[in-house]
Amino acid sequence: MASTALFYVTYVFCLALGLLCVVCAAYWSSRWRGGFAWDASALQFNWHPVLMVTGLLVLCGYAAIMYRVPFTWQHKKQIWKLVHSGLLLSSLLLSTLGLCAVFDFHSGYHIPDLYSLHSWVGLSTTFLFALQWALGLGVFMMPCSPLGLRKLLKPVHAWMGGAIFILSVISCLSGINEKLLLTLNGSTAEAYSTLPPEAVFANFLGILIVAFGLIVLRILTNQKWQRPEQTQEESQLLPGDS
Secondary structure, X not given: OHHHHHHHHHHHHHHHHHHXXXXXXXXXHHHOOOOOOOXXXXXXXXXXXXXXXXXHHHHHHHHHHXXXXXXXXXOOHHHHHHHHHHHHXXXXXXXXXXHHHHHHHHHHHOOOOOOOHHHHHHHHHHHHHHHXXXXXXXXXXXXXXXXXXXXXXXXXXXXXXXXXXXXXXXXXXXXXXXXXXXXXXXXOOOOHHHOOHHHHHHHHHHHHHHHHHHHHHHHHHOHHHOOOOOOOOOOOOOOOOO
């Protein structure tokens, strides 16, 4: 009982922290970067951090810990597999839209693509995420998938889910830092080194992202919070389960 109560306290804190990350990313773009548009301008770029934090990070984290919620153990797992898969699909779609926003912006301003470490890590993370989702759908959701194949791929799939989430955290942090270095260069704005209010806020957003990542990983690695495996079929998990 104490373990369940502690889980729900941690879980609610995780949900609130994820939501706060999204709100802060949106506020940063709105307050200091001028707002949003979809016209290949700098305002279109502002969608990029919001969509990536929402999709690649927060929704992915929410989906990963969903099976740990004791409430879900009272129902057939197939139902929650569909919810889990749907959350990850939403995450993938938002991430893809976030990539479209930045590539379209670069095209409009003739800015080179994929020259920074952030862009390499971010694109690789999204690609691995898409591959993980497709393989998960084909192996763990299709009734015709052999049980032996599920058992074989389950630990690899779970490890990949955790690795992709960590890469998502790295991508978001490197993106925040890159944006601050490019925009707060001292020519048309206060230099980053003087720590103006925008830099303080964006750095704080980075700390929130780190905290969210640590809480998600804590939930995933706590053996006491794993879903009980009742049957062979119910023990076949999607990304983020272990």
